[in-house]
Amino acid sequence: MIDFVQNTLDGVMIGSSYGLLALGFTLIFGVMRRLNLSYGPSIMIGAYLGTLVYVQLSAGPLVVVVMTVLGAVLAGLYVERLCFAPMGAGAGIASMVSSFAIWMQLEQAAILVLPRHTYPFPPLASADPLALGPFLLRVDHLVMLATAFALSAGIHLLLYRSRLGLALRAIIDNPTAAHLVGINVKTAVTLAFALASAVGGVAGYLVLAADQQVTPMFGMWATFKGLIAMMIGGLGSVPGAILGGIVLGIVEAHSQWYFGPHIRDLFAYTLLFACLVLRPGGLLGETPSREPALGRRGA
């Protein structure tokens, strides 16, 4: 019983960072109706920038965070300019494959600059784990959870209390109508990309600082986690992203405890597959009648 609760707690905390990754993903998907396969790698570029300043300049954690976010945003904008902005309405597949090509490009660029297999990252919190009754709570996980909630609350405020948020929600709802009422869709989309990358940068920092290392595998890992969490929670839904992340975190924590890391990944993908087959809209997302069209007549 204690194990069960402990695992659930761990799952919730790690899941919160998955939720942040999914949040960025879902923001991009919501406004563009396309999947950005370079999302993880662009965060990785930010992380590599962060580790560079950490290793070469012995920068403090705050500087590393800023550099990580900055790097992620720059990489995200590069991806947006190259893969998504120039594509017409019907080229959904092409922009997805293009983003994959840029994924390979970004990954190799990162490996060229920093060729080793692992680089250090400043720790998130160095205190001893807190004991809450029979349960142990790692302080860095708590920081993760707190940051995730703060950030998602911030995004929620942005979406519902600001003009940019209003514009984004309009675009998410119906890009053509948004254009017709005078919203500058292109600028708003670029801003959404930057915002999503920034959120991803923070999420990346949290995860990597908790592990105190970054490897070249991180790009693909982050893309997958964000993708799975986003699809479980529902495409285009901000609370769904967080919920999806937490569900994924809990499932992973339990399966890892009972079955080990390989089966844990198997469970994650089976969960995704089952979700898609049984409830494609995800837990909180759009219903399949408004399915995203990727073909030649895509929105």
Next chain:
Amino acid sequence: MDDYVIGVLSNIGVISFIALSAYLLLLTGEISFGQQAFFAIGAYAAGIATALWGWPLAAALFWGAIISGLAAVLVGLPTLRLHGLYFAVATLAFAEMVRLLFEQFRYQVIIDGEPVGPNGTDGFRGIRYIFENDVGSLQFLGLIYALLVATLAAFMLLERSRLGVAFRMIGEDAVLAELNGLAVSRLKMLAAGLAGALAGLGGGLYAHLTTYLEPRIFDVMLGVHSLAYGLIGGLGTALGPLLGVLIDIGILESIRFFAGYRMIIFGGLVAVLLILRPRGLLDESAVHRIRRVWLRLLAGSPATKRLNRDLT
């Protein structure tokens, strides 16, 4: 022909199978990131057949293709009714599930005092058919290309047949196709099964070419690459994916000077190419134009002129 060139050509041949597999599904308008799963199933099945059960190569390749085709249909049943993006992600999830399942898959038989067979993450060594039966690398290359040519011929037949037209109609607009009386879901299932079998055949060839399989090979990189080949080379004809493979492995070869920067250049090239031509180099309009030129050349030939005169 030295061994290196044979090796590169063999690789091109084998990858073409999985590229054509993704292309077949793209024709019906479905994006699949998961063809590498059927490649894997075909590879393991064919490898097990020759190495553990002692089957001849042809039977093993056939077995691999059949199993993959069946698996593709089974997966297609719940997933093909999903729309575009959801189907794509479902194929991705399925492919990763297959890869992770192969990491757990252990099936070993004692042959000549040594255990042979798939051993989870350690992989499946010792698919020694080409050594035990004295099949040279040139011979195997011949086999790969014979099968590839046969497949291309089949694709050419498909393009001219009602089935091929039906597939493209579904790819254009599935609702309209259904309204025109096509059994869309059954046809999509057929396409999925054929595509799976094709990928499985490629997998069987791969297993015997390299004599060694491990689950890590069949990851998402392979799947997205196979999709990319069709998109780069063009979706207008089955030669499109082959062109894509040639460009990729051909370019990867010719720019060896930039050894460490290959992906950067290639990735950039792909992105730019996709901006300019989202349906690839040999897309439908290019194929149409080439066909018109070809027909015009034919129309000028004396035989056609005589035929026209006789008919009027």
Next chain:
Amino acid sequence: MTRARLICALAAMASAICLPAGSALAQVRAKADVACRPAAATLQYDCTITLTNSRTNEPLTGMTLTVGADMPSMPMMHNVRPVRAVPGQAPGTYQAHLALEMHGDWTLRLDLSGPVRDRVLTTMRFDPDRVMPAAATKGPSHKR
């Protein structure tokens, strides 16, 4: 009509491959130990390969050994030109100089084409400063 011809052609080819079945000579199976060190230039490595008969543990001398490499995570997409290995000092050892394209995990393909035809594969991780046998961690984990 063309379809029937197609099937016949396929069957003919298939039987051509079936025919030389089961001429299993008493194959010598090779076992290899590979040790690599980074060489002077980046992405270049000097490897020493020790070949032994896997059944009798005798060193295999006088083999024609070609070393090729492929990345397991991106199969068939790197075409590292195979190098001919030179016999080394001790019996059964061979030296090869590899020029790779990236750091990371590479599966070395040791092709024997001398008196005996065999192939041994071994996966190693090539880092800028050292080479070690690849660990069995798989899956999209972002940890090492």
